[in-house]
Amino acid sequence: MEIVQINQISPDQVIIWSWGFIKINATILYTWLVMAILVVGSWLVTRNLSSEINVSRWQHFLEVVISVIRGEINEMAKKGGDKYIPLIGTLFLFIGLSNILVVVPGFVAPTSSITTTASLAICVFVAVPMYGISQNGLLHYLKEYFQPNFIFFPFHVMGEISRTLALTVRLFGNIMSHEKVVGILLAVTPLLFPIIMQALGLLIGIIQAYIFAILSMVYIASATSAHEEGHKHEELHKAEASQGIAA
């Protein structure tokens, strides 16, 4: 059963229930599903955690995931990276799980909806100045918009908006297009090829999750510590380069 028709560009268009302007569509439903899996899974594993040497394999698994996220964040944040873990980690886990579950028949990734990607990008867009202000103070943060001089202010603002847009469209475009391509291939090619495409889709999904999370972290890092600009730019270029490959 196809939930999202091939001519429907987004699962937003699949309305399940509506009452006035309030409506529940496939995007929200599948978002809840992913949320439920993450929260219930975390709760099940962490309800009896052990800080001893011997731990359960699920705890090991989660510790590995969290350690990797923490390592990536600390590499960029240099210090106090743990406070970014909830935001960056949730971005990575939510996007990653959504993209992985695409292999389950009948599942539609919430990230193939531009509304979801836009909401995530908006969260990052808001979080960056919040972290920047809390770290360096409002004045210092605003001063960054006038560097090297006031002429650059509009460019800074445009940069903020455009990178948010880029985040939104990049994720949405990749996932949505992949779903469509697989759908079309399934219709026109024999059995084997769509499987390879699905495998490639998993890879793309993980890479997109990684890129989204890392770019968010780069933006936050550049906002929180303006003194290490060179390093940030390097990170930025690196992340954008990998995104280019994936795209």
Next chain:
Amino acid sequence: MHIDWFVLGCQIFNFLLLVYLLKRFLYGRILKAMDEREAKIAARFSEAREIKEKAAEAAELYDKRNRQLAEKSEQMLNEASLAAETRRKELMEKVREEVDAIKTRWQTMLAREKEAFFQDLRGRAAREIYATARKALADLGNAELEEQIVAEFIRRVQGLDSEKSKEIRKAITGGGNKVVVQSAFDISPDTQAKIEQALKKQISNGFTVRYIKQPDVVSGIELRVNGHKIAWSLNEYLETLVENLTEVIQKEAHAA
């Protein structure tokens, strides 16, 4: 592309809710557990390091003590063996002395016993020889032998030097001019006259001679006067024989 603002708001809320829930149920707990474990491991490591250090110190201490003990025991052993050696020498000296004393005593006793044995042997031999000789001579006894004995006796009287003659003369005078001649056999009056003649010629006149037959004087004759004696008998030959016999027995005993 159409964006539904309600759905957008919903998704933002959903995401923030997810951030909160995961922070509550995942990151906080996992990070706490990891940090606690790290702290525990660090504590254990530091504890282990401390224990190791302590163990190393203890080992060093024991090693030192062991060395000291070994040195001490070696020293004690040396002293003990030295003392034992000294004691051994002392004891050996003492034992040697005792052995020497016992040996000396034993040798003395042995010599005494030997002496007594030879004394006894000599006595017995002499008695046996006496008895045998006496018996033989008694069996052989005849006038001719007795004459020969008396003739030898007379030759001896005649062979006295002047000094001896003088001493005997003095003795005869001191003894009341009495002379006793003892013999193992009876002396005939002719022979008695020959004897008296020889005595008077050699020594002096004016004394009386009394003849006594005495079997103890083995095949012989003797003149006794106040402590002086002129005699011939087998006794002296027998004595020489006994002496020689004793000597031979002793030599044999030593050789054995």
